[in-house]
Amino acid sequence: MRQPEGQASITAIERHRHTQHSRAFNDYSSSLLPSTLPVSSRLHFLLAVVVTSLVFSGATTALRVDAAEWPDEYRAGPFVCHADFALAEHRNLLNALPRLQRDLVTQVGIVASQEPIHLFLFHRKSTYQAYLKQYFPDVPSRKALFIKGRGPGMVFAYRGEDFETDVRHECTHALLNAALPMVPLWLDEGLAEYFEVPAAQRANANPHLKYVRFNALLVQVPKLESLEQLSGLSEMNRTKYRHAWAWIHFMLHGPPEAREELSRYLADIRALTPPGKLSRRLRHRMPNLERRFAEHFKQWNSSGFPSL
Numbered sequence: 001m002r003q004p005e006g007q008a009s010i011t012a013i014e015r016h017r018h019t020q021h022s023r024a025f026n027d028y029s030s031s032l033l034p035s036t037l038p039v040s041s042r043l044h045f046l047l048a049v050v051v052t053s054l055v056f057s058g059a060t061t062a063l064r065v066d067a068a069e070w071p072d073e074y075r076a077g078p079f080v081c082h083a084d085f086a087l088a089e090h091r092n093l094l095n096a097l098p099r100l101q102r103d104l105v106t107q108v109g110i111v112a113s114q115e116p117i118h119l120f121l122f123h124r125k126s127t128y129q130a131y132l133k134q135y136f137p138d139v140p141s142r143k144a145l146f147i148k149g150r151g152p153g154m155v156f157a158y159r160g161e162d163f164e165t166d167v168r169h170e171c172t173h174a175l176l177n178a179a180l181p182m183v184p185l186w187l188d189e190g191l192a193e194y195f196e197v198p199a200a201q202r203a204n205a206n207p208h209l210k211y212v213r214f215n216a217l218l219v220q221v222p223k224l225e226s227l228e229q230l231s232g233l234s235e236m237n238r239t240k241y242r243h244a245w246a247w248i249h250f251m252l253h254g255p256p257e258a259r260e261e262l263s264r265y266l267a268d269i270r271a272l273t274p275p276g277k278l279s280r281r282l283r284h285r286m287p288n289l290e291r292r293f294a295e296h297f298k299q300w301n302s303s304g305f306p307s308l
């Protein structure tokens with residue numbers, strides 16, 4: 001959640017894969033600003049960038065980052081990538097990130113923010129963990145992180161097993177939270193789950209799909225109202241992430257009125273108009289919501305197109 005002027009708290013959204021989630025709203029205003037700079041540490045270049053970002057984040061939307069401080073850097077659309085390893089191997093991933101923003105605009109209906117998003121990418125898990133422990137000591141240990149204060153969002157990840165998935169997931173959070181003043185937890189995570197796979201796999205090759213389809217055949221429909229009551233990532237588990245993903249899939253690929261209502265709901269949030277519950281709005285458009293949900297997944301065949 002973007003914080004109002006005068007407060008220096010930071011929202012941290014933790015990557016969850018194989019771990020329990022939690023979402024932290026903490027005041028890092030003092031703990032993020034070390035009193036001394038390590039001059040001999042291997043984290044020297046990392047520290048320089050983060051201190052700069054925090055100092056200037058409240059004063060300007062342009063984050064001043066010294067390119068010389070990082071071994072490799074790359075810019076792709078709004079994403080400014082800083083890495084402690086050569087990024088050439090991941091150019092395809094990074095070059096696809098601007099399309100992620102375009103797809104959020106065209107498919108979900110957000111209005112793209114112009115603010116930059118900084119990616120801090122690490123070769124080793126140990127370096128990533130040491131960095132976060134030093135500068136974000138109150139954030140629980142997670143595979144990857146999205147952190148946003150008053151300034152541009154920051155994504156942190158290391159080259160682990162799910163590196164590219166993690167980056168797309170966290171960058172989805174970053175794009176949503178740059179474009180909107182707030183994003184409901186379940187919706188934020190459902191969209192991140194949807195967009196974390198490569199674009200060609202989103203509609204019909206997400207690992208969640210077979211479970212959701214199986215349950216739909218049994219007419220087991222996840223309760224949207226239950227998702228809307230979730231207030232912290234610690235309440236989420238893998239099943240809840242799957243349920244959130246399923247409702248996103250239904251809205252993006254199901255009845256046109258569902259996607260239209262999602263876009264209207266997000267437009268209300270952007271305009272600071274109290275949006276109410278999305279479940280209520282969807283039920284107003286589709287009184288037989290659960291049946292439409294089940295039908296959507298029953299008809300969604302393996303080729304990714306509804307079977308008629």
Ligand SMILES: [Zn+2]
Nearest residue numbers: 014015189192
């Ligand atoms: Zn997430």
